[in-house]
Each structure stands twice: as structure tokens, then as C-alpha cells.
Amino acid sequence: MTGLRRSLLFSVLDRYGVYAFGLVGTVIAARLLTPADFGVFAVGASIVMLIDVMRDFGAGTYLVQVEEARRDVVRAAYTVSLLISLACAAALAAAAGPIARFYGEPGLAHVLLVLAGTFLTNPLSTAATAMLRRDMAFDVLAAISLAGAAVHLVVLVSLATLGHGYMAMAWAALASGLTRGAAANLARPMPWAFVPGLAGWRAVLAFGGWSTATAVVNVIHDALPQLMIGRILGAAPVGLFGRAQMVCQLPDKLVVSAVHPVVLPALAEHARGGGSLKEAFLLGIRHMTAVQWPALLCLALLADPVVHLLLGPQWSTVPHLVRIMAVGMLWLFPAFLTYPTLVTLGRIRDTLTLSLITIPPSLLLILLASFHSIEAVAATTWVTAPLQVLVALSFIRRHLTIGWGEIARAVCPGAVIALCTAAGPSLVVALGGFHLDISMPAMAIAIALAACGWLVGLHVSGHPLLAELLGLRRRLTRWA
Structure with missing residues (x-):
């Protein structure tokens, strides 16, 4: 089997496995939660999508396609990702209350505060995941994704069964992010990557600026319809x-x-x-x-x-x-x-x-x-x-x-x-x-x-x- 076919095979197993976990969670949650629960979380998730695209700033993609992934380049990508993730988490936490009042849904503030914590999980896995992708190690990436999906399913079903409503989906997202970050670093240990550094930061910002601008516009296209529907139709x-x-x-x-x-x-x-x-x-x-x-x-x-x-x-x-x-x-x-x-x-x-x-x-x-x-x-x-x-x-x-x-x-x-x-x-x-x-x-x-x-x-x-x-x-x- 060629390297490309092998990579495709494990990528398929990854996505199908993750989607199977997600599908099971959706089927169960649809019977435990109400349309209003899904609606509150969907509004919160849409808002997070608008900010979430900024936190990586294309650092992971830059490491995948760069000609030579030297240590200083990896550290610069990590530093950029860390600083932006911290800023995004702080901004979302500060805006949670006003956003909830705007939509007339007090529970939305709690959803946004928990989802703000997911921003902080991104720098944990940026470097390790990017290097695994660069090495076409999609078998390892599949195992990491499946571990995160399994944790998401367990937390979602457990909390939904206990009557936590839309918060079950928020806590499940945070638990899944923490799991993937820990698993990525266990699979590809790079402790030196967590040393902040700005050598080569200009190249990271140049690529990340255009990539992120494109991603922001596309995420607006994906998220804004739900925000408009929520405001106009409920x-x-x-x-x-x-x-x-x-x-x-x-x-x-x-x-x-x-x-x-x-x-x-x-x-x-x-x-x-x-x-x-x-x-x-x-x-x-x-x-x-x-x-x-x-x-x-x-x-x-x-x-x-x-x-x-x-x-x-x-x-x-x-x-x-x-x-x-x-x-x-x-x-x-x-x-x-x-x-x-x-x-x-x-x-x-x-x-x-x-x-x-x-x-x-x-x-x-x-x-x-x-x-x-x-x-x-x-x-x-x-x-x-x-x-x-x-x-x-x-x-x-x-x-x-x-x-x-x-x-x-x-x-x-x-x-x-x-x-x-x-x-x-x-x-x-x-x-x-x-x-x-x-x-x-x-x-x-x-x-x-x-x-x-x-x-x-x-x-x-x-x-x-x-x-x-x-x-x-x-x-x-x-x-x-």
C-alpha cells in the first residue's frame, strides 16, 4: 500500500470513528435534550466559531507546509498560537454576559464561559499535531481524535442524563479538547516547543494573516446564519x-x-x-x-x-x-x-x-x-x-x-x-x-x-x- 493510500485509510478511519461517536451522541442527546437546548448551544457555538478561527492563526497549517520545520520556527508558531488563544479566551469571557442579555438567554453566558476554556487547549496540541500531519502519521492522529471523541461522548451522555441540558454539550467540548491536547503531546513529545520564541515570527504572521482572514470570512458565513435566525425567528x-x-x-x-x-x-x-x-x-x-x-x-x-x-x-x-x-x-x-x-x-x-x-x-x-x-x-x-x-x-x-x-x-x-x-x-x-x-x-x-x-x-x-x-x-x- 502506498504512503498516500495508507494516509487516506487512517484518515478515513479517523473521521468515520469520530463521526460514529458524534452520531451516537447526537442520537442519544436528541432524546434527552430539547430543541431549545440545542438552540442555545448552537448560538453559543456559532459565536465561538467566529472567534475560534483566530486562535490558531494558521500556525498549524504553516508548520505543515513550511520547507523546513526548525525548532525556532516551531517555537514561533507556538508562541503566536498561545498569545492569540489567551486573547480570544479573555475576550469571549468578558463578552459572555452582554451576549446573553442581547439574546435574552441567561444560560448562554454559562455556555460561553465554558467554551472560552476550550481556547486554552489549542496551544497544547498545535505543534505536536502539526508535526504529526507533516510526517503523514495519520495512524497516530486517528488514535488521538478517537480518544477525544470517546471522552466527548461519555461526558455528553452522562451530563445530559443527569439533567444538565445545554451545559452537557459545553462541558463535553472542553473535556474533549483537553484529551486531544494531552494525547498529542504523549504521542509526539516536544517539551522544547513550549519555550516561547519569536525567531521567524514574520513568516508565521505573513502566512497566518491571509489564512486567518480567509477562515474568518468563511466562519462568518457558517456561523452568522444561525445567529440571524436566532435573533429573527427564535x-x-x-x-x-x-x-x-x-x-x-x-x-x-x-x-x-x-x-x-x-x-x-x-x-x-x-x-x-x-x-x-x-x-x-x-x-x-x-x-x-x-x-x-x-x-x-x-x-x-x-x-x-x-x-x-x-x-x-x-x-x-x-x-x-x-x-x-x-x-x-x-x-x-x-x-x-x-x-x-x-x-x-x-x-x-x-x-x-x-x-x-x-x-x-x-x-x-x-x-x-x-x-x-x-x-x-x-x-x-x-x-x-x-x-x-x-x-x-x-x-x-x-x-x-x-x-x-x-x-x-x-x-x-x-x-x-x-x-x-x-x-x-x-x-x-x-x-x-x-x-x-x-x-x-x-x-x-x-x-x-x-x-x-x-x-x-x-x-x-x-x-x-x-x-x-x-x-x-x-x-x-x-x-x-
Whole structure:
């Protein structure tokens, strides 16, 4: 097995394991907590997201891609991360009371104070985690992530069972952060890295400034909609919208999040070796559409039983939102490659420019939709997702000289595979009288037919992913 395939394998195990823990926690918490509990924590988490992006300041990413990670460089990255994390924690703690009064939720202050403590866990793991990523030690990183996820699950379920409501989620986040920080330093001990130093700080700030500015704009795009919904429609709609987003992000968390940690190190290594980034980009979107599009179409068809299984019957409004958002998210197939590709090309500034072009009109549209209904907010994905992707592809095409025809040829097999995959679930829904709220046995049959249709689609389209799956099967057979 090649180094890249091995890294991808452990990254997949990492993300799937972490998501499995998170999914179990969500399923249990959805039955122990109310939509209002989720709404209060979602508002607090959204506020933290706006500040959280500042605390690392791109220090970890800088250490991954820097040509030579000398001790003075690592110490400078740690020092920058430490100072900014302390400032962010202090700012959030000071603002907790006023923010809670603004939203009329006294408990929000307690959530924010606990989440401020999570900022202080970041400098503990920045250097060790970055060096493990640089060394492509994704097996160790997987163990660290799984340990943090396990602690999160135990603390969340325990405190929710004891009746701590939204605070159960806050304390679980803090416990998980402490666990990951301790585990990272046990796996990669670097006590010398905790000696403050500013040698080479200019390079860290130069990279981190552009990276953080881009991240801030993108986090605003992710967090501000929930803040606007909470202010205009109330806490309960925030909880409904957040759960719909969680369900719609299932394909992303199961596929993209598993691949994402490996993409930047792999692309940087590929470029240093003289490889073609154009071919790598086209191959990436070819593979992504073959997985993401079928998953989203099936999710739109099976939203009712999926939501009932994951969240319970009290979330009956969510399936309709899931169907709306899943169709709009079909456009986001190249999103996971945009940032790594531009960084590898040395165009870190373009990532900020791209975000500034697409995000303000997207937020304005969501704000206007918030005055109408939560369904209107969900429908904005039909406009915002195509806008973001078309602008991103325009930037990448300029640097890699990719034609629109080449992109169309890369994604056409994915469209064929998606249609083949969705045929089985569509048949189940049709035989059930075109009622989308099918039973659990019917959903099991639909999923089985979708898996068969996906394999047929791979064969019919001649997709290269089929060869990878056959190779993986041979390796597993030899191992067994």
C-alpha cells in the first residue's frame, strides 16, 4: 500500500470513528435534550466559531507546509498560537454576559464561559499535531481524535442524563479538547516547543494573516446564519436548522472530512515532485462527484426515515429542510479542493478574494429569507452554492488552465453514477405510493438497492474508483 493510500485509510478511519461517536451522541442527546437546548448551544457555538478561527492563526497549517520545520520556527508558531488563544479566551469571557442579555438567554453566558476554556487547549496540541500531519502519521492522529471523541461522548451522555441540558454539550467540548491536547503531546513529545520564541515570527504572521482572514470570512458565513435566525425567528428554529444541516452534512463528514486532512500535504508533495496539479484536481472532482452526488440524492429521497432514525419523531419538521438543502448542496463537489489547491499554487491571497466575492451576497440572501421562514432560508442554498462554486472554479481555471469542457467531462461519470444509485430508492418510494415517509424496513431495502446501483453506475461509467475498490478488496483478502 502506498504512503498516500495508507494516509487516506487512517484518515478515513479517523473521521468515520469520530463521526460514529458524534452520531451516537447526537442520537442519544436528541432524546434527552430539547430543541431549545440545542438552540442555545448552537448560538453559543456559532459565536465561538467566529472567534475560534483566530486562535490558531494558521500556525498549524504553516508548520505543515513550511520547507523546513526548525525548532525556532516551531517555537514561533507556538508562541503566536498561545498569545492569540489567551486573547480570544479573555475576550469571549468578558463578552459572555452582554451576549446573553442581547439574546435574552441567561444560560448562554454559562455556555460561553465554558467554551472560552476550550481556547486554552489549542496551544497544547498545535505543534505536536502539526508535526504529526507533516510526517503523514495519520495512524497516530486517528488514535488521538478517537480518544477525544470517546471522552466527548461519555461526558455528553452522562451530563445530559443527569439533567444538565445545554451545559452537557459545553462541558463535553472542553473535556474533549483537553484529551486531544494531552494525547498529542504523549504521542509526539516536544517539551522544547513550549519555550516561547519569536525567531521567524514574520513568516508565521505573513502566512497566518491571509489564512486567518480567509477562515474568518468563511466562519462568518457558517456561523452568522444561525445567529440571524436566532435573533429573527427564535432559538427553536435555530435548533431545527442546525439539525437539518447536520443531516445534510452526512456525506461531507463521511467522505470529504476523511480526505481533507491528507489533501494539502499530498498536493504539496505532488507539486514538489513535479506532478501536474491540473490532473490531480480533475481526478479529485471526478472521484468526489461519484460519491457525493449519489449520497445527496439518496438523502433527499430518504430524508424522513433518516431523520426519524437519527433524531427521533419530535423533529418532524427537519426532513423537509433536508430535502431542500441536499439538492442545493449538489453544487459543492469541488469545494474540498479549492483551498488546498490555491495554497499549493502559492495563491493564499486568492482564497480571501474568493470568499469576499461570494460570501456577502450569500449572507444578504439568507438575512432576507430569515424574515420569511426557515424553509426560505434552506432554499437559499439553491443560489448560494452555485455562486460559490462558479467563482471558485473561475479562480482555479485561471491558474491551472482548465477548460469548462474538461470539468464537464470529469463530472459526467458522477452524474451517471448518481442516477443509477437513486434508481433503487426511487422505486421503493414509488411502490409505496410516492409517500416519502417510508418505513424502516423499506429504507433498508432502498439503501441496499442504492449500493447495488452505485456499483452498477461505476461499471457503466468506467469510473477509476471501481479499480481502486477492486484493489482494496484484493489487499484485504490477502491480509485476511
